[in-house]
Amino acid sequence: MATEGNIHARPIAIQPAPAGPYVHEAHHPWLQHHFDSMTQQAEASTLGMWVFLVTEIMFFGGLFMAYLVYRHASPSGFQEASHHLNIYWGTANTAILIISSLTMALAVRSAQTSQPRGTQVLFLFLTIVLGLAFLGIKAIEYTDKFKDRIVPGPNFHWEGTHAKAAEQFYSLYFAMTGLHALHMIIGVGIMSVILVMAWWRIFDEEYYTPVEVAGLYWHFVDIVWIFLFPLLYLIGRHYHAG
Amino acid sequence: MEITTVGLNYLNNGYGLKSWLLTKDHKRIAILYLLSITGFFFLGGFFALLIRLELLTPAADMVQPDTYNKLFTMHGIVMVFFFLIPSIPATLGNFLLPIMVGAKDLAFPRINLLSWYIYVLGGAFTVVAAATGGVDTGWTFYAPYSTSASNSHVITAGLGIFITGFSSILTGLNFIVTTHRMRAPGLTWFRLPLFVWSMYATSLIMILGTPVIAITVLLVAVERGLHLGIFDPALGGDPILFQHLFWFYSHPAVYIMILPAMGVISEIVQAFTRKNIFGYAFVAFSSLAIAIVGFLVWGHHLFVAGQSTYAGLIFSILSFFVAIPSAVKVFNWTATIYKGAVSWDSPMLYAFGFIGLFTIGGLTGLFLATMGLDIHVHDTYFIIAHFHYVMVGGAIMGYLGGLHYWWPKITGRMYPEGWAKFAALTVFIGFNLTFFPQFIVGYLGMPRRYAMYAPEFQVYNVLSTAGATVLGAGYVIPMIYFIWSLKNAPLAGNDPWGARGLEWEIPSPPPTENFVVSPIVTEGTHQYAPSREVGIGH
Amino acid sequence: MSGHVAPKTMYYAVFLALLAGTGLTVAAAFFDMGAMNNVVMLAIASIKALLVILFFMHVRWSTRLTWVVVASGFFWLLIMFGLTMTDYFSRGWVEGTWR
Structure with a gap:
C-alpha cells in the first residue's frame, strides 16, 4: 500500500517518560518489571482478585440456581430433608468461620501496619487452625450422613414422605458443601504459603499485597457459607412431619 | 523504503524450547496459542470434512449413524471450545492488547502462561475422549442424554471443557485488569483503539459466563459418576434447568466469538479507508451493549424445549434488542467506508466479507428469535446455516483478516499479496456455496444431526459439500504462504500499511519490552485525520 | 504504598455484629413465620455478607x-x-x- 496518504502528523508522541509521577518511587525488590510502581502493582493484584471472586460468585451461582429451582418445586420436601441436618454442628461451623474471618482481617492489618512477624504469623496460624477445625466438623457431619445412609445414590434410604425431594436436597447439599469445602482446603493451602512468607519477613506497610489478596479469597469463602448455612440447615427447623 | 535488518526482538531473544515453554512474554504466549488453536482448527475441520462427505448421499453409507453422531459432536466441541472461543482473544488479543494500551506486558504474565497450559490440558482431555471412542451427545451435552445415556467419555470431554473454561477465565481476567490498570499515561478510555474495547467486552463475558458452564458440565460429570440427582428426571431432576444453565453461558459465548472479530474489523476498516471510525463512542459502547444484552437472551434456545410460553415471550423480545448494537456497528462501518480512500488489500477483502456475511447471519438470527418461526426451523439446517454465517462468515473471516493485517507486525515480514487476495476470494466463495444452500434446505425441513436425509434434499447437500471443499482449500492456502513468508517474504518495517496506532509505532517484530521508551499519549491513538467531531475524548 | 488502615475496634465491632446475626437467624428459624422465614433468613445473611464485604474486605475504602x-x-x-x-x-x- 502506498504511504503517501500520511499527510497528517503522527498523532502519538512517543517520548521518554519524564521523571514525573510515574517513575518517582524507588525500585522496591518486589516490584515486577512490567509495572511502573508498587501502587500500580498492588491495585492490579487486588482488582485481579476481585474479578476472580466475581467468577466465583457465578461458579457457586449455578448451584444456588439449581437449589432455587428444586426448592421451588418441592418446598416441603426440602424442609423435611433439611430437618435431618445437625443444626449444632452447622451453627458451630458458622461461628468458627466468622472467627477465622476476624483473625484473617487482623492478619492483613498487622501486615499493613508493619507489626512484628510474630503477630503476623500468629493471626495467620489461627486462621489456618480455624479453617482446619471447620473441615474437621464437616468431616464428622459427612460421616454421619454415610452412617444414616442419606448419601444420594443406589443406597439412599429415607424415612419420610418426600424421599425423592430429600435425595435431591442431599445431592445439592453434598455438591454445595463439597465445593465449599474444596475452597476451604485450597484456602488453607494458600494461607500456609502466606504464613511462610510472613515468617520470612516479607510483609510490611510497603508490600502486603499477597496477604491482602489471600484475605479477600478467605472472606469470600466465608460469605458463601453465610448463605449456605441458612439455606441448608435452617429451613427445616420448624418443620413438623405430617 | 528498503529495510534490510531487524534488531533484537521478541522472536530472536532466545531460541531454545525452554525459552518458549517458560516464557512470560505475552507475544510469545500468543504464538503458542496461535500454533495450538491452528492445530485444533484443522482437527475440527477434519471432522467437518467427514461430515460433508457423508452427507454427499442421502443414505448413511460412508459411516454408521452412530459414528456420524460422534463426528458432529467432536466437530462442535473442538471448533467452539478449542478454536473459536480462544481464537482472536488468545492470539491477536494477547499479542496486541498490551501494546495497544502502551504496556510492557499483561498485568499477570505468569497467569497468562498458566492459561495456555490449562488450555493444552483441557485440549488433551478432549483429544483423549475423541481417540478412545468419542462422544455422541452433540456439543451441547443435553441432559438426560449426557447424564444417563451415551457413553462414559462424556466425563472426559466434559472435564476437558471444564478445564479449558479456566483458561478462558484467566485470559479475560488478565485483559480486564490490564485495560484498567496498565494504560500508558494520557491513554484515556476514549483514546483506546476499538479493538481494545471489543477485547474488554469479550473479557466481561468470559468472566461472567464461563464459570456457569464450568459448574454445569462439572455437575453433569458428577451426576454420571456419583449419581447425584441434579438434571436427570429419573432422579427427580429437571433437564430444562441444564439447558438454562448451559445457554446462560453458551449464548453469550457466541458474542465471545464475534465481538473480537468486530474489533478487528473496526481496525481494518479505519486503516484501509484512511478515515477515523464514524461514531467512535457508539461503536465502543455497542461492544459493551452486546456483552450485557447478550446475557438476557439465552431462553430463545429453549422455545421448543418445554420452557414456559411466557418466559419464551420475554426472551423473544429481549433477543430482538441485541440486534440494535450489532446493527449500529454495521452501519458505522459502512458510514466509515463511504467516501473513504478504500484500498483493496487482503485484510480489507476479509473485512468486506465479514460485513456482508455477518449481516446475513445476524438478520437470520431475528427469524430464530421469533417464537412462531423458530418452531418451524428449530433443529433444521436453517439454524446450522445461521450460526455458521456468524461464526465462520463472521468470526473466522475477522480472525483471518486480523491475522493478515497484523502478520507483518507479528513476524516482521509481509506475505504474497496476490495469493492472499486469491485466498480471501476462495474463502468467500467456498463459504457461501457451503452454507447458503443450507438456509434453503433447512427451511424446506431437513433436520440437523442425522446421517441420512430425504433424497429430494440431495442437490443442496452436494452443493454444500462442493463448497466445503473450496472453503477447505481457502484455509490451506494462507497456511502455506504464511509459513513460506517467515523466511522468504520481504521485511515489513514498522508500519507497512501506513496505519495508525501504538502497535505501528514500534519495530516489527516488536522488542521483548514492547516500548524502548514508555509512550505518552497525547491524542486518540487512531487518528487518521484531525478530529472534527466534538465528542467525548476528542 | 498505602491502604486504609482501619482501627482494631472496628474489626471487633463487625465481628460481634456477625455473631449476633448468626444467633438471631438461628433463633428465628425455630419460629414458623411462613414465607417470612425465608425473607428474614436471607435478609440477615445479606446483611452479614455486606458487613464482611464492606469492612473485612475493605470495599468501604476502595x-x-x-x-x-x-x-x-x-x-x-x-x-x-x-x-x-x-x-x-x-x-x-x-x-x-x-x-
Whole structure:
C-alpha cells in the first residue's frame, strides 16, 4: 500500500517518560518489571482478585440456581430433608468461620501496619487452625450422613414422605458443601504459603499485597457459607412431619 | 523504503524450547496459542470434512449413524471450545492488547502462561475422549442424554471443557485488569483503539459466563459418576434447568466469538479507508451493549424445549434488542467506508466479507428469535446455516483478516499479496456455496444431526459439500504462504500499511519490552485525520 | 504504598455484629413465620455478607471500580436467577403445556 496518504502528523508522541509521577518511587525488590510502581502493582493484584471472586460468585451461582429451582418445586420436601441436618454442628461451623474471618482481617492489618512477624504469623496460624477445625466438623457431619445412609445414590434410604425431594436436597447439599469445602482446603493451602512468607519477613506497610489478596479469597469463602448455612440447615427447623 | 535488518526482538531473544515453554512474554504466549488453536482448527475441520462427505448421499453409507453422531459432536466441541472461543482473544488479543494500551506486558504474565497450559490440558482431555471412542451427545451435552445415556467419555470431554473454561477465565481476567490498570499515561478510555474495547467486552463475558458452564458440565460429570440427582428426571431432576444453565453461558459465548472479530474489523476498516471510525463512542459502547444484552437472551434456545410460553415471550423480545448494537456497528462501518480512500488489500477483502456475511447471519438470527418461526426451523439446517454465517462468515473471516493485517507486525515480514487476495476470494466463495444452500434446505425441513436425509434434499447437500471443499482449500492456502513468508517474504518495517496506532509505532517484530521508551499519549491513538467531531475524548 | 488502615475496634465491632446475626437467624428459624422465614433468613445473611464485604474486605475504602466489580457479580447472579425463574414461575399458565 502506498504511504503517501500520511499527510497528517503522527498523532502519538512517543517520548521518554519524564521523571514525573510515574517513575518517582524507588525500585522496591518486589516490584515486577512490567509495572511502573508498587501502587500500580498492588491495585492490579487486588482488582485481579476481585474479578476472580466475581467468577466465583457465578461458579457457586449455578448451584444456588439449581437449589432455587428444586426448592421451588418441592418446598416441603426440602424442609423435611433439611430437618435431618445437625443444626449444632452447622451453627458451630458458622461461628468458627466468622472467627477465622476476624483473625484473617487482623492478619492483613498487622501486615499493613508493619507489626512484628510474630503477630503476623500468629493471626495467620489461627486462621489456618480455624479453617482446619471447620473441615474437621464437616468431616464428622459427612460421616454421619454415610452412617444414616442419606448419601444420594443406589443406597439412599429415607424415612419420610418426600424421599425423592430429600435425595435431591442431599445431592445439592453434598455438591454445595463439597465445593465449599474444596475452597476451604485450597484456602488453607494458600494461607500456609502466606504464613511462610510472613515468617520470612516479607510483609510490611510497603508490600502486603499477597496477604491482602489471600484475605479477600478467605472472606469470600466465608460469605458463601453465610448463605449456605441458612439455606441448608435452617429451613427445616420448624418443620413438623405430617 | 528498503529495510534490510531487524534488531533484537521478541522472536530472536532466545531460541531454545525452554525459552518458549517458560516464557512470560505475552507475544510469545500468543504464538503458542496461535500454533495450538491452528492445530485444533484443522482437527475440527477434519471432522467437518467427514461430515460433508457423508452427507454427499442421502443414505448413511460412508459411516454408521452412530459414528456420524460422534463426528458432529467432536466437530462442535473442538471448533467452539478449542478454536473459536480462544481464537482472536488468545492470539491477536494477547499479542496486541498490551501494546495497544502502551504496556510492557499483561498485568499477570505468569497467569497468562498458566492459561495456555490449562488450555493444552483441557485440549488433551478432549483429544483423549475423541481417540478412545468419542462422544455422541452433540456439543451441547443435553441432559438426560449426557447424564444417563451415551457413553462414559462424556466425563472426559466434559472435564476437558471444564478445564479449558479456566483458561478462558484467566485470559479475560488478565485483559480486564490490564485495560484498567496498565494504560500508558494520557491513554484515556476514549483514546483506546476499538479493538481494545471489543477485547474488554469479550473479557466481561468470559468472566461472567464461563464459570456457569464450568459448574454445569462439572455437575453433569458428577451426576454420571456419583449419581447425584441434579438434571436427570429419573432422579427427580429437571433437564430444562441444564439447558438454562448451559445457554446462560453458551449464548453469550457466541458474542465471545464475534465481538473480537468486530474489533478487528473496526481496525481494518479505519486503516484501509484512511478515515477515523464514524461514531467512535457508539461503536465502543455497542461492544459493551452486546456483552450485557447478550446475557438476557439465552431462553430463545429453549422455545421448543418445554420452557414456559411466557418466559419464551420475554426472551423473544429481549433477543430482538441485541440486534440494535450489532446493527449500529454495521452501519458505522459502512458510514466509515463511504467516501473513504478504500484500498483493496487482503485484510480489507476479509473485512468486506465479514460485513456482508455477518449481516446475513445476524438478520437470520431475528427469524430464530421469533417464537412462531423458530418452531418451524428449530433443529433444521436453517439454524446450522445461521450460526455458521456468524461464526465462520463472521468470526473466522475477522480472525483471518486480523491475522493478515497484523502478520507483518507479528513476524516482521509481509506475505504474497496476490495469493492472499486469491485466498480471501476462495474463502468467500467456498463459504457461501457451503452454507447458503443450507438456509434453503433447512427451511424446506431437513433436520440437523442425522446421517441420512430425504433424497429430494440431495442437490443442496452436494452443493454444500462442493463448497466445503473450496472453503477447505481457502484455509490451506494462507497456511502455506504464511509459513513460506517467515523466511522468504520481504521485511515489513514498522508500519507497512501506513496505519495508525501504538502497535505501528514500534519495530516489527516488536522488542521483548514492547516500548524502548514508555509512550505518552497525547491524542486518540487512531487518528487518521484531525478530529472534527466534538465528542467525548476528542 | 498505602491502604486504609482501619482501627482494631472496628474489626471487633463487625465481628460481634456477625455473631449476633448468626444467633438471631438461628433463633428465628425455630419460629414458623411462613414465607417470612425465608425473607428474614436471607435478609440477615445479606446483611452479614455486606458487613464482611464492606469492612473485612475493605470495599468501604476502595475505588469506585471495586464497587462496580462487586456489584456486577451480584447483579449478574440476579440476572441468572431472575430470567430463569420467569420460566419456572410461569410454567403451566397456558393450559395443556408441560409443567
